[in-house]
Amino acid sequence: MRVRFAPSPTGALHIGGARAALYNWLLAHQLNEQGSGTRGTFMLRIEDTDRERSTDANVAQILDALTWLGLQWDEGPISQVGNTPRHQEALAQLLADGHAYHSNATAEDVKNYKQTHGADRGFRGEPESSGAVRLHVPDDGHTGFEDLVRGEVSFPNAAMDDPVIARADGSVLYNFAVAVDDLDAKITHVVRGEDHISNTPKQLLVFEALGATPPQYAHLPLLHGPDGKKLSKRHGAASVQELRDAGYLPEAVNNYIALLGTGFAPDEEFFTLQEMAERFRLDRVSRSPAVFDEQKLRHLNGMHLRALELDELTERLEQFTGRSGLHDAVAISREKIQTLADFWPLAGFLFDGPADDPAAFARTIGSDAGREALADARAALAEVQAFTPAAVEQALRAVVERRGLKPGQVFQPVRVAIAGTTVSPGIFESVALLGRDRTLELIDRALAR
RNA sequence: GCCCCCAUGGUCUAGCGGUUAGGACGCCUCCCUUUCACGGAGGAGAUCGCCGGUUCGAGCCCGGCUGGGGGUACCA
Incomplete structure (x- = not known):
């Protein structure tokens, strides 16, 4: 089993992203079915094909957050733009095979096309000698797959536009690059957020055009804020570093976000990474979005806090507060705090x-x-x-x-x-x-x- | 608009055709008690979104509806 976490460095590591990373990590850390004693490989790939928004600072932040969580990757991080030669080669192949074509059609043209042909008729361009590259989508039939958490998911080809897979300047776009990279990396399972579900048929079509076998897919439900909307900054701590700064333990964050989407046992909720890896099952993952509840994180954090050895807790508290000689104070305070941030106000x-x-x-x-x-x-x-x-x-x-x-x-x-x-x-x-x-x-x- | 996904107490989940619908967080009461916590014992809170259907029997299967979410970019 080869899995990957492929964040785009357009911001800090979001809690939803952390969960995707965690689930991939758990999968890679399960022993292989054959009982060979080996486990899978967890690869980290930075999806930086969006030059406008990708920054080195964000990449550093993401690596830092993953490291803090203890979700060590086995391969990478590799940069998607680093694969440009291979992308160009694959692009040339599709163009040569007639699976893709140049087109100068603009987003405006696509809109107009739908205006006249109906919203359920996808855009099909006319091959030209220059312009962006679009992938040919069949007019009939469906492009579907067996989602490991949702089951059969299928999209009618007719409703899909011929997607642009490379800009007029030749630089490739996400849906094309991802497919090529997953293929080259021999990824066997793609586990990502549900916001990618409608990208999947496009990527499947790329695999097909390349004559390759696609990996299996699993789409995780999204995380929502208390108002039912997609989790964001306005809901408070939404990034991993914000949780760290708020005094949460990586053990508790992992435990909590894992629970937010799947249960490991009917009546147990405290788990270590290893225990979760042993029990994790993709087909047990919830299909409905979950609301992030900081209250429960606090509770779980308290449990993990008290489960730490006194010396270990002391070390973390000294690191968190920037003070030293805390040992004895920690000993008399540990059962009264739920986060590292609770300690100083108390003691x-x-x-x-x-x-x-x-x-x-x-x-x-x-x-x-x-x-x-x-x-x-x-x-x-x-x-x-x-x-x-x-x-x-x-x-x-x-x-x-x-x-x-x-x-x-x-x-x-x-x-x-x-x-x-x-x-x-x-x-x-x-x-x-x-x-x-x-x-x-x-x-x-x-x-x- | 169009495509796709989803739906068990306020929140996260268990449940996989026959249960008093289980657990956890939160809330309330009590015990412990020196505050706050921890721990322990109770409690309130769910017509399992709605309507049909299948079945002797449905939270679990099927259909429709409603609601929510995601996508609909020469972003990822």
Whole structure:
């Protein structure tokens, strides 16, 4: 099995593109049916025949995103324009065989033709000695294929226009280049977005004209935003780098976008890349578009976050925040965060001091009762010998007991004194981590306000 | 307009002729409890888009309709 992911570098790697890449990767990483112990090949090809919009910066971004996701390609990346000689050769062959012809017909001409012949009559040009190159489409019959996720898909030839496969200047167009490249690369399965489904018959016709056997095709449903429209920038994070910047883990992104279009088990949703590769089946892929739901991504991200080894999580968090020495703080925060971005707002006070939240202060320490509880807590903590979470807990609970309060009436003032806000990791763990001196200093400062 | 694809709770899915239509996210209640989370126990929420047909029996098969989406470029 040889598959490929062939993005056009006209922008960052979109989530939909990432899913296409992932599904191809999963396919290539499945062991061959014959039990030979070998797997397929995942090729990366950059579809850069659109010189206007393709940029090197976009290519770099796409490679970066795929690398981050861990979707390593086995071959490539190859540039489509790099295949120009071969494209020209194939083009000359079709021209010589009479499968294609030169035509000066413009888009306007095509429109007019349909005006007079009916919208269901495709445009057929007259061969000329110069101009763009169009492929001959049969007048009758259908061009169809067995889509691996949808089943039989068929297009009436009569409704198809003779597609332009090369510009007047000789440069080839997408539908022609793709077919030639897939043929040359011996691609066996083309797995791509549904927006390509109507391109397939054109490519099939190119294979036919070349006398070659086409690969098998599978078209994935598109991803939509919450409004049911095609997913785009206006729906928030739509590119892989935006997800990375938002603190999502590649493991979770892969897991989530894979789930968005297929199920791997009736009642399980947490999977690693390897597990997904083992279970993935093209014929199990959904045929209907899915809505991207960041809430669920967050949930899955939390699960993957907690599944990481502490050292590994720490490393990623240090990379994400640009800070170091986070290990102990991560240990007491990990079960309270869902994304890497959640960490600093929760535990940053352990390093940079309390946050400024006047409302939280007023609510917990602003009252006489709050100040008294805090003062008592301070006194109790000052007496603690070994400053461990357990010892801190014992001391603080003793205060609760002595004053006949509810736990929160003591813990919250302490929390706000050290963290500045009412949300933090466990209070005993936080206090212990800060140490006695620092804790007492912060409490004193709060008491002095 | 024309061509193509799709249709299970708000969202993602399981279901593959006979189920109390299962799970997950989200939402609500409760437990745990020191905040937030995590974990645990419950709950609300679906006439399986609609109408016909096939069948003893249809979410599952067939047809039509409606709705949504994609394409319709000398873009990819």
